[in-house]
Amino acid sequence: MATPRNGNTANHLEDAAIHNWYRFVLAFPDHLVANYLDKFGIERGATVLDPFVGTGTTLVECKKRGVHSVGIDANPVTAFASRVKTQWDIDLDSFCRRRDELLKRIRPALLEMLPAGQMVQLSFEDLTRLRETRSGYESTARTTSDEIVALIPKGAISPLPLSKMMIARSAILDQPTDDIRDLFLLALAAAAVGGISNLGFGPEVYVSKQREDADVYQLLSDRLSHVETDLRAIESLKPFARSQVFCDDARKLTEFVNTGIDAVVTSPPYPNEKDYTRITRLEMVLLGFIRDKKDLRQLKNRLLRSNTRNIFVKDDDARYVSDISDIRAIADEIERRRTEKGADSGFERLYHRVVLEYFGGMYRVLRELEQVMRRGAQAAIVVGDQMSFFQVPIRTAELLAVVVKAKGMPYDIIDIEEFRTRRATATRKNISETVLVLKKK
Numbered sequence: 001m002a003t004p005r006n007g008n009t010a011n012h013l014e015d016a017a018i019h020n021w022y023r024f025v026l027a028f029p030d031h032l033v034a035n036y037l038d039k040f041g042i043e044r045g046a047t048v049l050d051p052f053v054g055t056g057t058t059l060v061e062c063k064k065r066g067v068h069s070v071g072i073d074a075n076p077v078t079a080f081a082s083r084v085k086t087q088w089d090i091d092l093d094s095f096c097r098r099r100d101e102l103l104k105r106i107r108p109a110l111l112e113m114l115p116a117g118q119m120v121q122l123s124f125e126d127l128t129r130l131r132e133t134r135s136g137y138e139s140t141a142r143t144t145s146d147e148i149v150a151l152i153p154k155g156a157i158s159p160l161p162l163s164k165m166m167i168a169r170s171a172i173l174d175q176p177t178d179d180i181r182d183l184f185l186l187a188l189a190a191a192a193v194g195g196i197s198n199l200g201f202g203p204e205v206y207v208s209k210q211r212e213d214a215d216v217y218q219l220l221s222d223r224l225s226h227v228e229t230d231l232r233a234i235e236s237l238k239p240f241a242r243s244q245v246f247c248d249d250a251r252k253l254t255e256f257v258n259t260g261i262d263a264v265v266t267s268p269p270y271p272n273e274k275d276y277t278r279i280t281r282l283e284m285v286l287l288g289f290i291r292d293k294k295d296l297r298q299l300k301n302r303l304l305r306s307n308t309r310n311i312f313v314k315d316d317d318a319r320y321v322s323d324i325s326d327i328r329a330i331a332d333e334i335e336r337r338r339t340e341k342g343a344d345s346g347f348e349r350l351y352h353r354v355v356l357e358y359f360g361g362m363y364r365v366l367r368e369l370e371q372v373m374r375r376g377a378q379a380a381i382v383v384g385d386q387m388s389f390f391q392v393p394i395r396t397a398e399l400l401a402v403v404v405k406a407k408g409m410p411y412d413i414i415d416i417e418e419f420r421t422r423r424a425t426a427t428r429k430n431i432s433e434t435v436l437v438l439k440k441k
């Protein structure tokens with residue numbers, strides 16, 4: 001429940017409002033953020049930072065309470081989602097007028113003129129041409145279907161839903177470049193993963209049953225009505241708290257974040273074999289954030305090292321923690337088990353390096369945070385324990401606390417509390433997700 005501001009209560013604002021504009025499987029629950037804001041005594045007017053902001057859960061929760069916020073994410077899709085979800089100064093009349101125009105424009109192509117059975121055989125180009133001749137629609141598709149298909153995971157979306165989605169995308173891109181257009185794009189991205197594609201989530205992204213057709217028109221239209229409802233509901237929270245989102249690397253956040261941060265609530269990647277870029281790959285392509293493999297590589301290079309797919313030859317964050325015996329011991333144990341098993345693939349050889357690079361990277365983030373947090377400010381860092389590398393246990397929160405102590409960093413370790421447990425699919429063992437709470441001295 002949002003807290004009262006300016007004498008208004010926001011009772012009609014549902015907990016899921018705004019958050020649902022776009023969510024992803026890695027998001028933490030909004031009540032977790034709410035709990036820590038309460039625990040830390042964060043009141044309206046304070047400033048909270050989330051250096052791994054993902055889809056903006058922390059920022060949206062702060063904004064609902066009149067708390068200013070700053071978010072960083074290295075993934076352009078999630079940074080975009082966080083930015084759009086915190087741009088609340090939208091002129092509602094313009095939003096509704098342009099939404100209605102957009103839907104009217106794409107309706108003939110998506111619904112009326114092309115019965116599903118007829119369209120199945122059509123390629124994207126056929127569909128566009130057909131639309132042009134029969135509905136007077138001028139196509140301005142910026143990317144051809146072939147280029148797009150090559151970057152999307154195989155089977156992630158069937159040809160017909162893809163064609164329909166591209167028609168909607170093209171019409172949205174014809175709109176003026178502004179916050180309203182961004183809202184439309186985010187709604188399409190959310191519809192893409194939540195009904196148009198064949199993707200399933202939990203805990204990994206996977207390709208599920210092929211969906212031959214999808215009602216792109218209805219899915220988009222429903223999402224845009226929810227956006228309208230939420231925009232109306234937040235009117236009572238005006239004037240809105242400020243929010244800023246940077247698409248950048250948290251390991252160098254002092255380059256763009258100012259001092260005076262009152263609290264940090266965040267959930268960085270965990271050291272496991274999850275390729276964080278795969279989870280949002282479809283949206284990355286749809287929103288035009290990557291056009292080729294080179295773009296993807298550059299993006300991975302900005303990410304904290306947490307899996308073998310984003311370890312690069314030149315990486316050397318490991319040097320910051322290679323003198324810490326608890327971390328060294330884990331890396332050595334992983335290497336010992338690998339040799340014992342004769343596991344020799346390129347990926348397996350990198351497992352121990354992931355651990356060193358991960359904690360080295362997190363050390364850098366903690367160093368940066370200490371410079372922007374005010375004295376007495378607290379940080380809640382949500383991380384999961386892991387056993388992805390030959391089942392060697394990695395107690396992430398405890399090891400981060402070890403790094404803080406070993407490096408004599410200016411934080412008091414207030415708590416390491418369990419937030420939830422989940423069952424690991426491979427080992428069937430319970431694995432904890434914990435919150436490391438630090439206080440800046």
Ligand SMILES: C[S@@+](CC[C@H](N)C(=O)[O-])C[C@H]1O[C@@H](n2cnc3c(N)ncnc32)[C@H](O)[C@@H]1O
Pocket residue numbers: 024026027028029051052053054055056057058072073074075078248249250251266267268269276302303304
């Ligand atoms: C566990 S998710 C955070 C989810 C977020 N709490 C939410 O509710 O959506 C971790 C995020 O860290 C981001 N990330 C990874 N490396 C990063 C880096 N070096 N700098 C900033 N963000 C990074 C990933 O793109 C991902 O969105």
